[in-house]
Amino acid sequence: MSQTRRQSLYMTEHGAAHERAGWRVWLRKLTPYFYLAPALIVIVVFVYLPLIRTVEISLHQGNLLNPTRTYVGLDNYIELITGKLFGEILLQSALYLLFAVIGSVIVPISLAMLTLQLTDREVDFYQSALFLPTVIAFNVVVLIWAFFFLPTTGGLFNQILAAFGQPPSDWLKDPLLALPSIALIANWKIMGFHFLLAIAGLKAIPKEYLEAAYVDGASGWQLMRRIILPLFAPTGLFILIITLIGAMDAVFTPIRIMTEGGPNNATNNLMYAIFSEGFRFFRVGQASALSIILIVLFGGLIYWQYRLFDRNVSYDR
Amino acid sequence: MRKSLVGLVLLALAVMGFGAVQAQDTITIEYWNINNEGFGGPTVDLLVEQFAAETGVVVEPRVQESYPALVQNLETQLAGGNIPDVVQIGWPYVDYVYNNLPFIPVSELVASWGSDEYLAQFPENVLNLTNVGGTNVGMAYSLSNPIMYYNADMFVAAGLDPDTPPTTWEGWLEIAPALSEANGGIPVFNFGYGADNWIVQAFIESNGGNILVCENGEYQTGVGSAEAAAGLQAWADVVLSGQSLNAGYADATPAFIAGETVTYTYTIAGRGAIQSQVAYDLRATTFPQFGENPIRIPGGGNLLVVFATDPARQEAAWNFVQFLTSVEGLSEWTRGLGYVPLYDAVLEEEAYAEFIADNPIQQVGNSQLPNMVRWTSFPGPNGLAAGEALFRATQAALGGELPAVEALAAAAEEINGLIAGQACEG
Numbered sequence: 250m251s252q253t254r255r256q257s258l259y260m261t262e263h264g265a266a267h268e269r270a271g272w273r274v275w276l277r278k279l280t281p282y283f284y285l286a287p288a289l290i291v292i293v294v295f296v297y298l299p300l301i302r303t304v305e306i307s308l309h310q311g312n313l314l315n316p317t318r319t320y321v322g323l324d325n326y327i328e329l330i331t332g333k334l335f336g337e338i339l340l341q342s343a344l345y346l347l348f349a350v351i352g353s354v355i356v357p358i359s360l361a362m363l364t365l366q367l368t369d370r371e372v373d374f375y376q377s378a379l380f381l382p383t384v385i386a387f388n389v390v391v392l393i394w395a396f397f398f399l400p401t402t403g404g405l406f407n408q409i410l411a412a413f414g415q416p417p418s419d420w421l422k423d424p425l426l427a428l429p430s431i432a433l434i435a436n437w438k439i440m441g442f443h444f445l446l447a448i449a450g451l452k453a454i455p456k457e458y459l460e461a462a463y464v465d466g467a468s469g470w471q472l473m474r475r476i477i478l479p480l481f482a483p484t485g486l487f488i489l490i491i492t493l494i495g496a497m498d499a500v501f502t503p504i505r506i507m508t509e510g511g512p513n514n515a516t517n518n519l520m521y522a523i524f525s526e527g528f529r530f531f532r533v534g535q536a537s538a539l540s541i542i543l544i545v546l547f548g549g550l551i552y553w554q555y556r557l558f559d560r561n562v563s564y565d566r
Numbered sequence: 567m568r569k570s571l572v573g574l575v576l577l578a579l580a581v582m583g584f585g586a587v588q589a590q591d592t593i594t595i596e597y598w599n600i601n602n603e604g605f606g607g608p609t610v611d612l613l614v615e616q617f618a619a620e621t622g623v624v625v626e627p628r629v630q631e632s633y634p635a636l637v638q639n640l641e642t643q644l645a646g647g648n649i650p651d652v653v654q655i656g657w658p659y660v661d662y663v664y665n666n667l668p669f670i671p672v673s674e675l676v677a678s679w680g681s682d683e684y685l686a687q688f689p690e691n692v693l694n695l696t697n698v699g700g701t702n703v704g705m706a707y708s709l710s711n712p713i714m715y716y717n718a719d720m721f722v723a724a725g726l727d728p729d730t731p732p733t734t735w736e737g738w739l740e741i742a743p744a745l746s747e748a749n750g751g752i753p754v755f756n757f758g759y760g761a762d763n764w765i766v767q768a769f770i771e772s773n774g775g776n777i778l779v780c781e782n783g784e785y786q787t788g789v790g791s792a793e794a795a796a797g798l799q800a801w802a803d804v805v806l807s808g809q810s811l812n813a814g815y816a817d818a819t820p821a822f823i824a825g826e827t828v829t830y831t832y833t834i835a836g837r838g839a840i841q842s843q844v845a846y847d848l849r850a851t852t853f854p855q856f857g858e859n860p861i862r863i864p865g866g867g868n869l870l871v872v873f874a875t876d877p878a879r880q881e882a883a884w885n886f887v888q889f890l891t892s893v894e895g896l897s898e899w900t901r902g903l904g905y906v907p908l909y910d911a912v913l914e915e916e917a918y919a920e921f922i923a924d925n926p927i928q929q930v931g932n933s934q935l936p937n938m939v940r941w942t943s944f945p946g947p948n949g950l951a952a953g954e955a956l957f958r959a960t961q962a963a964l965g966g967e968l969p970a971v972e973a974l975a976a977a978a979e980e981i982n983g984l985i986a987g988q989a990c991e992g
Contacts, residue, residue: 356601400812400821402752423965424961513962528642530950534946
């Protein structure tokens with residue numbers, strides 16, 4: 250075999266080997282993406298594409314059925330933001346979030362803290378009792394509460410008022426009472442689940458820390474402030490975040506069935522306003538614009554909240 | 567043995583084939599309506615059975631929560647390519663359907679499947695109810711009006727004659743304190759309402775106001791007028807003084823049935839359901855007159871609209887509409903629920919004539935036919951949002967947030983902005 254022929258053969262074999270190695274490198278680099286592909290495809294198809302479509306629709310005017318929509322630029326956004334109802338809806342959304350934080354974060358965590366004094370058997374009882382509403386279908390919950398809120402003397406709350414010599418109240422038609430009443434229903438439904446999360450968070454705190462501090466002479470308040478609260482903070486943050494994300498979703502069913510956003514907008518919020526614009530008034534452009542505003546506002550709120558707590562919450566145990 | 571086996575298999579296949587051919591031949595159509603078990607459901611089932619027995623067409627009723635919910639679901643189903651065949655559309659949505667949904671006009675149905683004679687039996691004003699821009703969107707079916715049901719036993723308890731209830735608003739206000747006092751202090755009035763403007767239109771128009779007016783070739787709302795404010799304020803006054811329950815239908819109806827209010831102003835279409843549930847002497851009278859103004863009450867109910875596009879289903883759907891609006895169909899319908907008859911031939915039908923003679927409450931509903939006006943819907947793509955603006959003003963006045971005059975002035979401004987540019991004739 251001539252030198253030239255040998256060199257050529259070497260080059261060919263080497264080239265092929267090099268090429269094979271190149272493919273292997275590429276394959277190695279691509280492998281994680283293959284694993285990620287199913288999840289990515291699902292997210293792109295069901296989250297990002299609809300999001301892009303929502304942005305597109307928010308720049309048009311039309312309804313669900315008419316294929317020809319008119320491009321209106323930012324008019325839908327401007328009309329919403331400058332409209333007199335937008336401020337009211339924002340304020341009510343904020344008020345509702347406040348009620349949600351009280352009823353679905355502070356109350357269940359406080360109740361869970363109180364159970365620290367109880368035996369395991371007693372904790373189990375409270376856990377079951379408070380968790381029960383969570384497993385009842387929301388429309389059934391609403392029917393139960395509709396009876397409580399009946400505006401006549403037959404309603405449960407009005408019977409309680411009557412027992413104290415007070416006249417009956419229009420719980421869901423009174424503009425001052427309607428929002429707290431609706432918030433109460435949603436909180437009652439969610440509270441048990443959050444109570445369960447809080448109990449789990451408290452149970453995860455190592456007893457040795459508490460015992461050591463107790464032996465060192467720490468008072469009850471010091472135990473709470475220096476040991477329990479810092480170690481419970483990640484669970485508390487989690488409960489707060491899921492409350493803020495899900496609060497308006499949770500109150501949607503009671504609003505839809507009981508008040509339709511009334512009286513005079515008193516129980517309306519951003520989530521229900523999107524539904525109203527899209528499916529009651531059939532103005533999908535405005536509904537989409539409101540959806541984008543909701544995403545931006547909540548995205549900002551969650552980011553701010555996460556940054557704020559991230560500095561103060563320790564995830565080490 | 568083998569021959570018998572082959573024979574059996576062939577027989578089985580033949581039976582299956584025959585069954586399949588039969589199944590293919592049976593036409594099934596969907597009928598969307600709002601008639602739940604407590605509001606005409608059994609009558610719908612009866613009519614569907616009768617139609618199936620006559621024609622062999624299977625009708626599947628699909629019950630929706632309310633007219634607004636029906637239109638919401640209809641729009642989403644149509645957007646998804648699922649077309650119901652016959653749909654009850656509430657009167658305030660006629661314009662919306664005309665402008666936005668792919669309905670089959672009556673003229674097209676008649677051209678395809680005939681029945682000019684059928685149309686001839688309807689009076690022109692009834693046919694006009696479904697006419698938008700010269701097109702009949704569907705066939706008028708259910709026509710109702712608000713009447714005042716009252717508990718005669720409570721009149722007797724107050725020492726009043728239940729045979730001569732007041733006919734004017736002033737008359738009712740005069741006896742209200744005595745009625746309440748004699749019956750444990752309960753509210754006398756109860757004007758049930760849904761998330762719409764049906765009852766408030768009755769108050770506004772019976773006080774001389776108008777929901778919609780035509781000025782300089784464009785639609786404007788008339789709710790900013792003094793007459794309209796007087797109408798709403800009359801309602802708000804009795805609510806705020808505790809003389810009236812302020813409740814939606816879901817609470818208002820059971821409250822009256824349970825004897826927690828003396829009267830209940832509600833649709834005549836609810837007559838059957840209320841009559842079957844009360845345990846006291848139930849009577850009814852007309853919607854009250856305000857001063858010297860004529861009573862003007864909006865017609866409630868629905869029209870039947872065909873959406874079916876498949877020729878066989880469309881023909882079956884049109885036949886079903888004709889069956890429902892035939893003399894026998896309407897007689898069954900009005901006796902079962904309480905809607906007022908659409909044409910004279912129904913009044914003369916034997917079963918209906920017997921029924922009406924024994925049912926003075928139905929006579930009240932029928933007697934209000936001359937007082938009925940069209941249930942106004944606001945025009946244009948923002949029409950439904952404009953309707954919501956009026957509803958919010960009503961709630962603001964009833965809740966005591968604003969006097970009616972201020973609430974309606976703000977609503978008028980908002981509504982006129984939403985319906986700006988909608989042309990009218992007159």
